[in-house]
Amino acid sequence: MDVGALVGDVRATETVFCPASAPPVSVFDCDLHTHSRFFHRDPAFAAGFDPHSVRATLAIARRRGLDGVAVTNHDFFRPETLVSDACIPGIEISTTEGHLLVVGPNPPDRTDPGVLSPHEAVELAHDHGCVAIVAHPFRNSRLRESDADFDAIEINGKHPEYRRRIERIASDRDIPVVGGSDAHLPFEVGRLSTRLDVDELTPEAVVDAVRDGRVEPVVRDGRLTRALGAAYSTIHRVRGHL
Numbered sequence: 001m002d003v004g005a006l007v008g009d010v011r012a013t014e015t016v017f018c019p020a021s022a023p024p025v026s027v028f029d030c031d032l033h034t035h036s037r038f039f040h041r042d043p044a045f046a047a048g049f050d051p052h053s054v055r056a057t058l059a060i061a062r063r064r065g066l067d068g069v070a071v072t073n074h075d076f077f078r079p080e081t082l083v084s085d086a087c088i089p090g091i092e093i094s095t096t097e098g099h100l101l102v103v104g105p106n107p108p109d110r111t112d113p114g115v116l117s118p119h120e121a122v123e124l125a126h127d128h129g130c131v132a133i134v135a136h137p138f139r140n141s142r143l144r145e146s147d148a149d150f151d152a153i154e155i156n157g158k159h160p161e162y163r164r165r166i167e168r169i170a171s172d173r174d175i176p177v178v179g180g181s182d183a184h185l186p187f188e189v190g191r192l193s194t195r196l197d198v199d200e201l202t203p204e205a206v207v208d209a210v211r212d213g214r215v216e217p218v219v220r221d222g223r224l225t226r227a228l229g230a231a232y233s234t235i236h237r238v239r240g241h242l
Contacts, residue, residue, distance in 0.1 A: 028201040029218060030068045030088065031061060031193040033101055033135060033154060033180025036081050043076035043110065050081045056186035058086055064190040064220065068201050070103045070180070077107045088203050090130075095121045098141025101154065101180070103210075104130025105203035118146040131210045133178060137169065138162045144169055152210050155217045157181035157191035163219075176210060179217030193218045 034057055036050035054071060061069050071081050072090035082089060090103040094113035102108070102125040116124065125132040126149075136156035137144040144153070153170050155163050155177060170177045179192035197214035198205040209215055 027196065028067045028198055029065060029193050029195050030070065030201060030206065031066055031181050031183070031190055032070045032088070032090075032103055032133070032178050032206075033072055033092070033156070034069045034183045034189055035073050035092075036071055037073070038184040040074050043073075043078060047078065047080075050078065051083045053186060054081055054083050054087060057183065057189045058084055060186050061086075061189045066190050066193055069189060070101075070206070072101050072103065072180075074099075075111045075113050077109050086201065088201075088206055092135060093121045093124075095143065097146055098137070098143040099135040100125070100143065100150075101133040101135045102128070102130045103133065103203075104128065104207045106130065118143055118148040122148045122150060129204075129207065131207050133210070135180070136182060137166060150175055152176045152178045152215070155179045155192055155219070157183070157188065157219075160192060160219050163217075176213040176215050177217050178210065178215050179219065191220055193220075 036053045037046065057069060068086035068088060070088040070090040072092040074092050075094055077089060077091040088103060089105060089107050090101060091107040091111065093100045093102055093111045093116060095116050095118050096114055097118050100118065100121045106128045107130050108124055108128055122132040131151040134143045134150050134153040136159060137153060139156065139159060150173070152175050153166055155166050157180060167177055178194040181189050181191040181193065183189040195216050195218055196206060196209040198209050
């Protein structure tokens with residue numbers, strides 16, 4: 001398989017999902033949901049691996065036309081993982097009802113999986129100056145049923161087929177829709193991303209853009225993403241996550 005060709009294919013066939021009446025307002029394109037490791041272990045386990053993985057992710061992200069990525073590991077944040085100004089701090093909190101992305105300048109360093117309720121996790125995010133985003137709302141999650149004060153809801157790169165349902169939820173709750181690849185391996189980055197109407201890509205600017213609704217999700221469709229989509233659906237169905 002020519003991975004280089006597939007990377008180019010992903011970039012060349014991108015489609016922006018936004019309301020037909022909305023003018024193009026985006027300046028920066030950022031994948032708001034990536035991971036520095038493909039395994040879920042204690043933050044200290046193989047910590048030296050993380051910066052190398054993020055560098056590889058950034059290299060592929062740039063090739064696909066992205067300006068940055070949010071690093072949102074499961075229940076931990078390590079500043080040393082942010083190897084570039086193109087990295088936005090974040091954490092993916094495993095709440096009692098599903099996963100919540102917390103993105104911004106000062107995410108919590110550590111959370112205990114399955115302990116925080118949606119309301120508690122959102123409050124924690126806001127206390128840390130971050131936005132709280134519902135992650136993959138139709139995979140192993142009931143967050144969409146919570147009345148917590150979410151800032152946005154995600155179209156996940158592994159399940160873009162739920163886009164219309166997610167947009168309806170966003171409309172009903174009057175919150176914006178963002179996109180993230182949920183990449184655990186560098187080659188997955190950028191399948192979905194978020195365009196932000198900001199003057200510069202900083203954690204504070206990302207938070208303001210999401211809260212103000214100056215965002216739009218972007219999906220990149222190509223041979224690689226279609227193959228990944230089929231694989232993800234099979235894997236998650238076997239695991240009972242769908």
